[in-house]
Amino acid sequence: MDDRKVLFEELGTIGLTTDEFENLIKGYQKITIKKGDLLIKSGTVVKGYYFVISGFLRSFIIDFEGNEVTTNFYGKDALILEGHSFFMQIPTKEDIQAVEDCELWVKKLETFNKDFNLYKEYRDWGRSRLASDFFSLKERTLSMITDKASSRYKKLIKNNPEIIKKASLKHIASFLGITDTSLSRIRKEIS
Amino acid sequence: MDDRKVLFEELGTIGLTTDEFENLIKGYQKITIKKGDLLIKSGTVVKGYYFVISGFLRSFIIDFEGNEVTTNFYGKDALILEGHSFFMQIPTKEDIQAVEDCELWVKKLETFNKDFNLYKEYRDWGRSRLASDFFSLKERTLSMITDKASSRYKKLIKNNPEIIKKASLKHIASFLGITDTSLSRIRKEIS
DNA sequence: GTATTTTCTTGTCTTATGACAAGAATAAGA
DNA sequence: TCTTATTCTTGTCATAAGACAAGAAAATAC
Structure with a gap:
């Protein structure tokens, strides 16, 4: 029940009654993945969206030259929603990988659709x-x-210190x- | 009625009955703005979303040094939706300006919300x-x-020739x- | 249709960042 | 713990793009 706190903080305040909230929460399942594992594989259709309970992840794509380009990071309480694939049910081009061992809540498409149509607040x-x-x-x-580059890095330090750390x-x-x-040179410059 | 074609192409195929569709369409109003005028002003709360019937627009923001940075272009049939301001009803940071005289459909928040909650298909x-x-x-x-830069420009030529023209x-x-x-130098290089 | 403003081109020089490579530091594996 | 693999740093040199400025071309206003 403790883990529900994360969800509660986000979804517990959107204006649902307790019964509605409890019903909504039922649609979430808990999963764990190990460091290095892929939560989402490129080329597959994304089957749910995710809440990060604990751990750290990153999304990346492979560019035309075969290089990995990291597109985002996801820490505690983050929502991982690959909307283009999830809503349209088409294959995604992104991979999402656990940088550390992770625990997540999953909401699958069917229960999402059911609840989305049921609750205005959830919508x-x-x-x-x-x-x-x-x-x-x-x-x-922008x-x-x-x-x-150095300003972008400084902003990251200021706004997302967790990324710098992990x-x-x-x-x-x-x-x-x-x-x-x-x-590496920017880091040297700054310190 | 002819102008409704634009909307029809987009909304006429989402699976509503004729009556529902006609009702949905009623929520749209037609407006015109002149070349150079602002459709959306930064600092104000966006009151609707827009369909471009004819004309051409661009969105821009003013960066910290006072320079305009163009963030997007909108041609015929484009949807102009500044979601962050429109949905949350907070002031936007962007300006949207008519590059040519424009005709647009507006959908205001109240009718949008009504129809959004009424029709699953619209949602x-x-x-x-x-x-x-x-x-x-x-x-x-990405x-x-x-x-x-030269590749980005070439992609633009290929995928959005209207932007290059207008x-x-x-x-x-x-x-x-x-x-x-x-x-300017990239253009010279290419030609 | 001429004047004025705005947009675009071109020149020179500077600077941020990339490419490649080699070594150091750190982490992972056996 | 020792070994191997990975990540990070640093050096040298190349290059894409910026800064600034002046003139040409085009659009707009009167």
């Missing part, structure tokens, strides 16, 4: 989440355009759109 | 649109990371994340 919550993830991505894209230099570098060599 | 459509816009932005961000060099340049000087 509003989902819409907000999507809109705010969209907004974050916009900010990131930062790629207007900031130089992700490897190589993964952070490709997330920032630079080489690991450059990031 | 599914909205979710798909949001997910696919999200996906496009992801691709754009392109900023993995492609050099937008100014300066706006295209900031959209691609480069200076107008650089884009």
Whole structure:
């Protein structure tokens, strides 16, 4: 029951009655994956969305030259929603990998659809989440355009210290759109 | 009635009955704006989403140094949805400006919410649109990371020739994340 | 249709970042 | 614990893109 706290914090405040909330919560299943394992494999259809209970993950794609490009990081309480694949039920191009051992809640498509159509509050919550993830991505894209690499790195230190602590230099570098060599030099420069 | 064709193509195929469709369509109002005018002003709360019937628009933000950075372009049939502001009803940071005289359909929040809760099909459509816009932005961000400026420009020529035709060099340049000087040289290089 | 403003091109020089490679440090495996 | 693999640092050199400035071309206004 303790683990439900994470969900409770997010979903317990959207305005559902206790019964509705309990019913909604039933649709979540707990899973664990080991460090290095893939939660989502590129080429497959994503079957659920996920809440991170504990652990740390990253998403990446393989670019045309065969290099891994890290597209995002997911720590405690993060929502992992690969909407394009999940909603349209088409294969995803991204892989999502556990950087540490992880515990997650899964919500599968069928129960998601059922609850989505059942509860207005859940719909509003989902819409907000999507809109705010969209907004974050916009900010990131803008930062790629207007900031130089060292500023992007400094922002990451300030806003996402967990990433700096848990992700490897190589993964952070490709997330920032630079080489690991450059990031190493930026680190030296800053310290 | 002719102008409804645009909407029809998008919304007429989502599985509503004729009556439901007619009712949905009623929620749209037609507006026009003149070249140079702002459809959405930064600092205000977005009151609707828009379908472009005719014309051409661009969205931009002002960065910390006071420069305009073009964030998107919208041609015929495009959906203009500033979700973060529209759904959360908070002020937006973006401006959206008519590059040419434009005609648009507006759907205001109240009718949107009514119809969203009324029709499952409309909900599914909205979710798909949001997910696919999200996906496009992801691709754009990835392109900023993995492609050099000339490749990004070539992709734009191939995938969005309308932008090349209608937008100014300066706006295209900031959209691609480069200076107008650089884009001018890339154009010379290519031709 | 001329004047004025805006947009685009081109030149020179600077700078941030990449490519490649070799060694150091750290982590993982046996 | 020792060995091997991985990650990180550092050096040298190459290159894409920016900064600044001046002129050409095009669009807009009067």
